[in-house]
Amino acid sequence: MKIAQSTCVRCHGIFPRTEMTQINVSENAGTSWGLSRNLKGGSTARGSFRVYRRNKRVWVCNICGTGNRVNVGFAVYFYIFLATMLILSLADYFK
Numbered sequence: 001m002k003i004a005q006s007t008c009v010r011c012h013g014i015f016p017r018t019e020m021t022q023i024n025v026s027e028n029a030g031t032s033w034g035l036s037r038n039l040k041g042g043s044t045a046r047g048s049f050r051v052y053r054r055n056k057r058v059w060v061c062n063i064c065g066t067g068n069r070v071n072v073g074f075a076v077y078f079y080i081f082l083a084t085m086l087i088l089s090l091a092d093y094f095k
């Protein structure tokens with residue numbers, strides 16, 4: 001019996017799925033720009049911008065690690081932001 005193989009999203013290596021983990025990632029599915037202008041009214045223009053996101057399941061090999069660490073960069077910045085806010089609020093408290 002042949003084991004199904006998949007491509008790792010990080011290292012792009014091909015591994016048997018028995019040595020891989022499936023994770024959920026959220027990706028940009030596309031963007032939509034809208035600009036409508038009131039032709040009768042003249043100067044008023046309305047713009048809208050939407051980002052469509054969709055979740056998909058991808059495979060990551062065990063070498064690249066398990067767990068959802070695809071967005072680790074964002075998480076790091078988020079925790080730095082939280083820590084900064086905490087320090088600032090503490091500094092304000094002890095003033």
Ligand SMILES: [Zn+2]
Nearest residue numbers: 008011061064
């Ligand atoms: Zn990998």
